[in-house]
Structures are given as C-alpha cells and as structure tokens.
Amino acid sequence: xxxxxxxxxxxxxxxxxxxxxxxxxxxxxxxxxxxxxxxxxxxxxxxxxxxxxxxxxxxxxxxxxxxxxxxxxxxxxxxxxxxxxxxxxxxxxxxxxxxxxxxxxxxxxxxxxxxxxxxxxxxxxxxxxxxxxxxxxxxxxxxxxxxxxxxxxxxxxxxxxxxxxxxxxxxxxxxxxxxxxxxxxxxxxxxxxxxxxxxxxxxxxxxxxxxxxxxxxxxxxxxxxxxxxxxxxxxxxxxxxxxxxxxxxxxxxxxxxxxxxxxxxxxxxxxxxxxxxxxxxxxxxxxxxxxxxxxxxxxxxxxxxxxxxxxxxxxxxxxxxxxxxxxxxxxxxxxxxxxxxxxxxxxxxxxxxxxxxxxxxxxxxxxxxxxxxxxxxxxxxxxxxxxxxxxxxxxxxxxxxxxxxxxxxxxxxxxxxxxxxxxxxxxxxxxxxxxxxxxxxxxxxxxxxxxxxxxxxxxxxxxxxxxxxxxxxxxxxxxxxxxxxxxxxxxxxxxxxxxxxxxxxxxxxxxxxxxxxxxxxxxxxxxxxxxxxxxxxxxxxxxxxxxxxxxxxxxxxxxxxxxxxxxxxxxxxxxxxxxxxxxxxxxxxxxxxxxxxxxxxxxxxxxxxxxxxxxxxxxxxxxxxxxxxxxxxxxxxxxxxxxxxxxxxxxxxxxxxxxxxxxxxxxxxxxxxxx
Numbered sequence: 118x119x120x121x122x123x124x125x126x127x128x129x130x131x132x133x134x135x136x137x138x139x140x141x142x143x144x145x146x147x148x149x150x151x152x153x154x155x156x157x158x159x160x161x162x163x164x165x166x167x168x169x170x171x172x173x174x175x176x177x178x179x180x181x182x183x184x185x186x187x188x189x190x191x192x193x194x195x196x197x198x199x200x201x202x203x204x205x206x207x208x209x210x211x212x213x214x215x216x217x218x219x220x221x222x223x224x225x226x227x228x229x230x231x232x233x234x235x236x237x238x239x240x241x242x243x244x245x246x247x248x249x250x251x252x253x254x255x256x257x258x259x260x261x262x263x264x265x266x267x268x269x270x271x272x273x274x275x276x277x278x279x280x281x282x283x284x285x286x287x288x289x290x291x292x293x294x295x296x297x298x299x300x301x302x303x304x305x306x307x308x309x310x311x312x313x314x315x316x317x318x319x320x321x322x323x324x325x326x327x328x329x330x331x332x333x334x335x336x337x338x339x340x341x342x343x344x345x346x347x348x349x350x351x352x353x354x355x356x357x358x359x360x361x362x363x364x365x366x367x368x369x370x371x372x373x374x375x376x377x378x379x380x381x382x383x384x385x386x387x388x389x390x391x392x393x394x395x396x397x398x399x400x401x402x403x404x405x406x407x408x409x410x411x412x413x414x415x416x417x418x419x420x421x422x423x424x425x426x427x428x429x430x431x432x433x434x435x436x437x438x439x440x441x442x443x444x445x446x447x448x449x450x451x452x453x454x455x456x457x458x459x460x461x462x463x464x465x466x467x468x469x470x471x472x473x474x475x476x477x478x479x480x481x482x483x484x485x486x487x488x489x490x491x492x493x494x495x496x497x498x499x500x501x502x503x504x505x506x507x508x509x510x511x512x513x514x515x516x517x518x519x520x521x522x523x524x525x526x527x528x529x530x531x532x533x534x535x536x537x538x539x540x541x542x543x544x545x546x547x548x549x550x551x552x553x554x555x556x557x558x559x560x561x562x563x564x565x566x567x568x569x570x571x572x573x574x575x576x577x578x579x580x581x582x583x584x585x586x587x588x589x590x591x592x593x594x595x596x597x598x599x600x601x602x603x604x605x606x607x608x609x610x611x612x613x614x615x616x617x618x619x620x621x622x623x624x625x626x627x628x629x630x631x632x633x634x635x636x637x638x639x640x641x642x643x644x645x646x647x648x649x650x651x652x653x654x655x656x657x658x659x660x661x662x663x664x665x666x667x668x669x670x671x672x673x674x675x676x677x678x679x680x681x682x683x684x685x686x687x688x689x690x691x692x693x694x695x696x697x698x699x700x701x702x703x704x705x706x707x708x709x710x711x712x713x714x715x716x717x718x719x720x721x722x723x724x725x726x727x728x729x730x731x732x733x734x735x736x737x738x739x740x741x742x743x744x745x746x747x748x749x750x751x752x753x754x755x756x757x758x759x760x761x762x763x764x765x766x767x768x769x770x771x772x773x774x775x776x777x778x779x780x781x782x783x784x785x786x787x788x789x790x791x792x
Contacts, residue, residue, distance in 0.1 A: 122408055124192075125149065128210060133202060135310055137395060137409040138229045138235075138301075139245075142192040146184060146208065150541050151218040156181030157212040159190065162204045165225060166193045181211050194227035197213055198300040201226050228302035230312070232393040232411040234261035238788055242297045250412040252388055252412035254792040262483040262788060263324065263389070263400055263415040265377040266292045267490060267514035277515055279378045284327055284349040286697030288511070293374040294415060296326070298393065309398030311405070314352055314373075315359040320389040323417065325376040326353040328362070349374065353391070362393070376400040377417050380516060383573035387417040393552045400458045409510075416684065418481045419787060420490055420516060420576035422536035423549050423780040424610050425720040426501050431457040431717065432721065433777040435466045435500070439764050440775070441558070445525065446759035447719075447776065454721040469499035471770060472777045473597070474530030476504045480782045489779060495568060496530045520568040528555055528567045530597035535587060536581060537603055538611040544683040548785045551681065552581045555588025555596040564589040565718065580787045584680040590669040592698055594709040597773050599670050600677070603725065605752045609687055612752065613677060614768040615670060617690035618663035624692045624744055625650050628733060636733030638712055644763060650733050659696060659711070666695040666708050689748050691716050692741060709769055713762060715745060717771035719778065728771040729758040 120140040126132055126149045136142055144148055146157055158181045159167060168191045173182045182188075190208065198204060204225040210218045223288055236246035236259050252260030271274040271288045298312075306312075314326065327349040352360050352373060381387035392412045392683035426565075432451045436444055444460070451458040457496075461472065471473070477492045494506040495518060509515040520529070524616060529535075537550040552575050557564020568590075575583050588596045595700035599616040628636060634651035653659065677683060693714055712719075713728035732741030765775050 120409060126208070126221040126223065128221045130207075131222040131224060133224045133226070134305060135226045135228060135307060135395065135397065135408065136192070136194045137268065138194050138197055138227055138680050140193070140409055144190040144192065144208070146188045146190055147186075149208070149221055150184060150210050154184050154210040154218055155213045155660070156215055158182060158209045158211075159206065160209075161206040163196050164204050164227065166195055167191060167206065169305065181215055182210075184210070188666075192223075192225075194225065196227065197229045198225075198227045198303050201303045201305075201307055203303075223714060226303060226307055228306070228395075229300060229395070230395060230409065230411060231299045232314075232391070232413050233297045233299060234413045234415065235484055235556065236261055236413070236618050238262060238484045238786075242295050244299060250390070250406060250414055252414050252416050254788065254790055256789045258788065260788075261294060261413060261415045261452065263294045263375055263377040263417050264292055264481050264483050264486060265380050265417060265514070265516070267481075267516055268488060268512055269509050269515075270511055272510055274541060275366045275509060277293065277509065279376060282325070282351065282354065284374075290349075291373050292488075293327070293376045294485065295411065296373040296375050298362060298371045298373065299369070300364055300366075301368045303368070306364050308691055309405070311396050312362050312364050312393060313359055313396055314362050314391065314393050316353050316357070316389075317392050318358060318390075321353065321355040321358055322388050323377065323379050323385060324353070324391070325351065325378060326391065327374045327376065328352050368458055373488040375415065377415075379417070380420055380574065381417055381577040381579070383389070383577060384752065385577070387577070387579075388414060389417070390414045392784060398588070400586075416788070418483050419580050420479045420481060420492060420574075421549055421578070421782070421787060422477060422479045422534075422552060422581060424536045424538045426538040427780040427783065429454070429456045429721050429778050429780050431459055431779045433459045433461065433472050433718070433779070434775060435461045435470045435472055436463060437466070437468060437470050437764070438463070440470060442760045443764050443772075444762075446757070447772075450719075450721065450724060450726045450757045450759065453726040456721060461500070465500075465503055465507065465760070467499035468766075469529070470765070470775050471498065471500065471532075472534045473774050474498070474595075475500040475510075476777060477531040477534050477778045478777065482787060483781060487782060488512040488514060489782075490516055492531070492535075493517035493524050493527055494531045495520040495571065497525075515523075515740050518568075518570040518574050520570050524567075524568045526565040526594070528565045528588065528594045529571060530595060531545070532597040532770075534575075535596055535600070537584075537681055540609065540681045542680065546791070547582065548790070549581050549783055549787060551573070552583040553586055553596055553600075554583055555594060556585045557589040558587045565594055579792070580790055584676065586673045586676060587669060588664070592700065592709045593769050594707075596673075598710065598714055599673065599716060601718060601720065601773070603720055603722065603749070603752065605755060607758055609683075611687075613681070613688045614685060614716050615674060615688055615690055616693040616695075616714065617670065618667045618694050620690040621692040622654070622660075622663070624740065625654055625733075628735065628740055633733060633735050633740070636735060639731050640734065642731055645762075653694070659694070662697045663694055665697070669708075691748065692744055710766070710771070712741075713766045714771045715741070717773040719772050719776050723753055723776070724755050724757065724759050726759050726772050726776075728766065729760045729762065
C-alpha cells in the first residue's frame with residue numbers, strides 16, 4: 118500500500134531523509150525552485166525510483182525539463198538501505214539560458230516497516246497484508262481476531278487475567294493475539310528518528326499490548342524463571358497511549374502480544390485499531406512529527422452460546438439434603454450417556470439447587486485459540502460463587518453483567534436464556550443459531566423483563582441475533598418451562614418441543630373415552646392427593662387456565678416459526694397442563710406446571726432426561742410417559758424419566774432448571790458469517 122508524504126526541500130542544501138519502502142515522497146518542484154527557474158533535471162542512485170507528475174513532454178536525452186505549471190516529483194525506494202544515507206537524489210534548477218541556479222540534494226535512507234497481524238485469519242501472521250487495517254465479515258473477509266483474556270492462569274487467589282496489568286505466566290500468552298513489527302534497514306535509524314506505537318483513549322479501554330522484555334535470559338535459570346515470572350513489559354494500556362518501541366536493525370522481527378479486555382457491548386462495537394508511526398525530529402526544542410504510519414485492526418471475538426444439538430462434555434448439578442433421588446437418576450443418565458458429571462456440593466451451593474439459572478455456558482474462538490467462557494447471571498442466588506470459584510481457571514473464562522438490584526427479576530435467571538440450533542431464515546443463514554430470551558408481552562405496562570445490561574450484551578455479540586419471546590405469563594417466567602430443542606435425523610436436524618395443554622387434554626379425553634377416567638395422577642406420591650382423569654376433565658377453572666396458557670404458548674409458537682423458519686412438522690407438542698397461581702407480592706396470577714413439566718428436560722446427545730410426570734397408569738404404565746416415548750423414540754431418542762417431584766417440581770422447577778451442560782463448540786467459525 119502506497120503512503121504518500123509531502124516533502125519540502127531547499128536548493129543549495131543537502132537534506133537527510135528517511136523513506137519507508139512502500140511509501141512515496143512528493144516534492145513540489147516549483148515551490149522549492151530558486152527565483153527565475155525555467156528548467157530542472159533529476160539524477161539518482163539505482164535504488165531510488167522517481168516519476169514526474171504531470172508527465173513532461175518528451176525532451177532530448179539528458180536535456181533539462183521545462184518547469185511549467187506545478188510539477189511534482191514522486192520519489193520511492195525499491196529496497197531497504199544497508200547503511201545510513203546510502204542513496205541519493207538531486208534536483209538541479211536552470212534559468213532560461215540553462216545556466217545552473219541551484220541544486221537540491223537528498224541523502225536517502227530506506228527502511229522497511231510493517232506492523233502485521235493475522236489478517237487472513239489462518240493462524241499465521243503474514244507480512245504486510247493489504248487488508249490488515251480494516252475488518253470484513255465473511256469467508257472472503259479479512260481482519261484479525263482478538264480474544265478477551267477472561268480466563269485465569271492462577272488457581273489460588275485467582276481473578277480473570279485481564280484484571281491483571283502484567284503477564285504472570287508465559288502460558289497466558291496463548292490467550293493473546295500476536296502482532297509482529299517487521300523492520301529491515303541499516304543497523305540503526307538516523308539520529309533523532311524513532312518508532313512509536315499508539316492507540317486512542319477509547320480503544321485503550323478494550324486492549325492491552327505487551328512485548329518480550331529486553332532482559333530475557335539466555336541462561337537455563339533465566340529460561341526456567343521466564344515460564345512463571347513476568348518478563349513482558351506493557352507497551353500500551355489505558356494509562357500508556359503511546360510508547361517508543363525498539364528498532365532492531367538489519368532484517369528483524371519483534372513480537373507483541375495483544376490482550377482483549379472486554380467483550381462487545383452497547384458502548385463498544387468490538388473493533389480496535391493499533392498504529393505504529395515513524396517519527397522525524399525537527400530540532401530538540403520541537404516535538405517530532407510522524408512521517409509514516411501503519412495501522413492494524415482487530416475485532417474482539419464474541420461470546421457464543423451452544424445449543425442442545427452440540428455434543429456434551431460435562432454435566433453440572435447440585436447436591437442438596439433432599440435431592441438424592443434426582444441425583445441418583447441424573448448420575449445414571451450421565452454415566453449411561455458417556456459424559457462427565459460435576460456435582461456442586463452444599464458447602465458451595467448453600468442450598469441453591471438451580472444450576473441452570475445461575476449461569477450459561479458458551480465459548481470464545483480465534484484462529485489461534487479458543488476456550489469455554491461461563492456467563493454469570495445477575496440473579497446472584499446462593500450459587501453466586503460457583504461460576505467464579507469453581508469454573509474460572511486456565512482456559513476457562515468468566516464474564517458477567519452487573520445490574521442494579523432493583524432491576525433484577527426472575528427473568529434474569531438463565532433458564533430464561535436459550536439458543537436455537539443453526540437455522541436459515543428468509544435466505545439469511547444463522548449457522549450458530551439464534552439466542553432466545555423471555556420478556557414481558559409488548560403491551561404490558563407492569564411486566565417483568567430481562568435486565569437491559571444483559572440484553573445489551575447479548576445483542577452486541579452479533580453472531581446469534583436474539584429473538585424475544587413472551588415468558589412473563591409464567592410464575593417463574595423462564596422460556597425453558599414451555600420449550601426446548603432435541604436433535605433429529607431429518608428435516609432441519611432438530612425438533613422444537615413445545616408444552617401443549619391442548620395435547621394434554623386430547624390425551625386425557627382419549628383415556629376417558631377408552632374407559633380409563635378413574636386412572637389417577639400422582640398415585641403413590643407422599644403428601645400428594647391423587648386425582649382422576651375424570652376430575653381433571655370436569656374442572657372448568659383448570660380448563661380456562663389452560664386455554665389461556667395455550668394462547669400464550671401459541672403466540673410464542675408463531676414467533677418461533679417466523680424467526681427460526683419452522684414448519685409445523687418441525688414442532689412436537691408435548692402433553693403438559695398448567696394452573697394459575699398468584700405471586701405473594703402481586704395480585705396477578707401466573708402459570709405453573711400442574712404435573713412435572715416434561716419439556717423442561719436435559720438433552721445429552723440422543724439421551725433425554727425427562728421429569729417423571731406421575732401420570733395416570735394404564736395397563737401398569739404411565740400414560741404420559743407412554744405418549745412421550747411415542748412422540749420422541751421415532752427420532753432415535755432414548756427417554757429416561759427422572760424423579761424430581763419433591764426436590765424440584767414442588768419448588769417450581771424441573772430437571773433442566775437443576776442442571777447445566779458444557780458442550781463442545783461449533784466447528785463453524787463465527788468470522789465467516791455474512792453480515
């Protein structure tokens with residue numbers, strides 16, 4: 118890329134000039150000519166290239182050129198200098214009689230300078246990519262990627278690495294993006310010239326730059342210490358916006374390490390730029406002036422959620438004094454599925470069993486590295502220490518969004534935050550799926566909503582464009598109470614499962630018609646009054662409640678069909694009934710599941726952990742379980758029914774609410790998205 122620079126010269130003087138290979142010096146010949154000049158001529162050494170603009174009319178060989186109009190001499194260098202001032206160019210001026218009036222002489226020192234990044238996103242820092250100073254989405258795009266350094270190399274007294282203003286361990290460098298300063302030229306720059314790296318104040322809030330220290334030891338002890346001890350001084354930070362960097366001389370490279378400090382958000386679009394300038398001295402009393410600047414651009418990698426269709430790695434649940442049956446069922450399911458189980462014990466959870474509500478797993482990805490990152494909800498129940506204390510560590514990042522306590526509601530728990538599998542909607546591809554959040558109905562004046570700081574964060578990640586669903590009609594208010602996704606071998610590769618009171622009533626009417634009206638729900642449960650199918654069907658108030666709930670779910674059904682481009686064949690209705698109850702602090706009634714909410718399941722590959730519904734028994738089998746098997750086993754899915762009645766359902770949650778799953782990331786690279 119050619120960088121033009123206007124150069125002022127004087128006749129009868131010798132000027133010493135540094136020229137960067139790839140840049141261009143522009144000399145206005147009329148402005149620098151002696152009075153009465155009519156002609157000029159140019160001579161130079163072999164490595165100097167020049168042109169004249171506008172191109173003069175042809176003249177005899179070596180004849181002076183007419184100085185008419187405002188001709189500009191365009192000077193560039195073909196290669197770097199081996200020694201200082203080893204190239205020369207002279208401009209000689211003549212009067213009308215072609216008598217010499219004066220000569221301007223330039224002694225030129227050529228250097229190659231480039232600040233380089235992995236602009237083509239292949240994991241290698243290539244030299245002087247022409248697109249390194251901008252960002253473009255897509256498979257044919259360009260621009261370097263930066264990770265937020267939000268894991269912790271420390272395991273004791275830990276905090277995220279980006280909260281430390283130093284490199285504590287060399288292993289931390291793998292979380293940073295490499296930036297290379299490449300130079301070629303004489304052993305040293307001419308006196309007074311220097312290289313500086315600089316950044317704007319706004320960008321400095323988002324990145325930090327380190328370089329290897331000058332005292333990197335070559336001794337065995339020094340190399341050993343360098344594994345653990347910082348030897349990487351800060352070059353740029355929010356307190357150091359400009360800093361001189363070494364010119365090494367000869368054909369040299371110097372690595373810099375760029376650390377991301379924050380994720381894209383409402384006030385940060387994720388783009389940062391870093392510049393390198395060559396400064397020229399005027400005199401000791403005046404500041405240097407930049408004569409060449411190179412710039413690189415990074416985009417901070419977004420936080421990406423993982424849908425149910427991705428392979429599990431580890432399952433997380435809590436152990437409490439009353440959830441033995443649930444824990445037993447979960448352990449058996451996870452072992453059968455071949456995954457790892459992590460149990461959060463009471464000393465850490467302090468009785469808070471709602472693992473899904475406290476956190477959401479995701480990851481960040483760059484061409485050189487990727488690792489999981491947990492998003493900690495602003496809910497902050499008794500599990501609030503778990504994401505930080507137990508998950509944050511080497512190659513496991515942590516991020517949170519803090520809201521005013523008065524603004525936080527049940528909708529800020531992350532049972533109210535899900536993500537779809539990949540979809541294509543009206544020709545637009547969402548290869549990483551779309552985030553789903555529950556909010557108040559658009560016409561509500563007093564409804565609960567997910568707090569703005571979390572919504573802003575989710576929208577700012579860009580790559581999984583959120584969809585707002587209506588969940589405030591639920592007592593708890595979480596979308597996982599009426600929907601989930603399971604993998605499927607056909608169509609779009611998944612099915613959307615929706616809770617459906619209509620499907621529930623259809624099932625119960627069929628039982629009644631077939632003579633099973635006296636079959637009972639909740640039979641065999643302690644402290645629970647069994648109820649017959651006939652009584653459920655005779656309860657007009659319950660029927661009205663479920664008519665309202667079906668309307669709410671159908672509203673969401675229409676949104677999901679539209680925003681995820683789903684057909685009715687992509688949706689399976691599960692037979693689940695609800696009832697309305699009033700919250701203690703409100704007069705308005707909201708819905709809770711009448712029996713264990715089977716849509717609130719855990720998905721582990723083809724194995725599903727479903728709340729045991731304790732439905733009416735027909736021929737010794739639970740009719741609700743039988744219906745679930747009929748609906749899901751045809752997709753190659755295996756259903757395990759887990760008893761969560763006393764320890765979760767009675768507390769207004771189910772299997773999904775009490776568990777969480779760390780999953781493998783997408784193979785698809787987010788930077789290939791077409792935006």
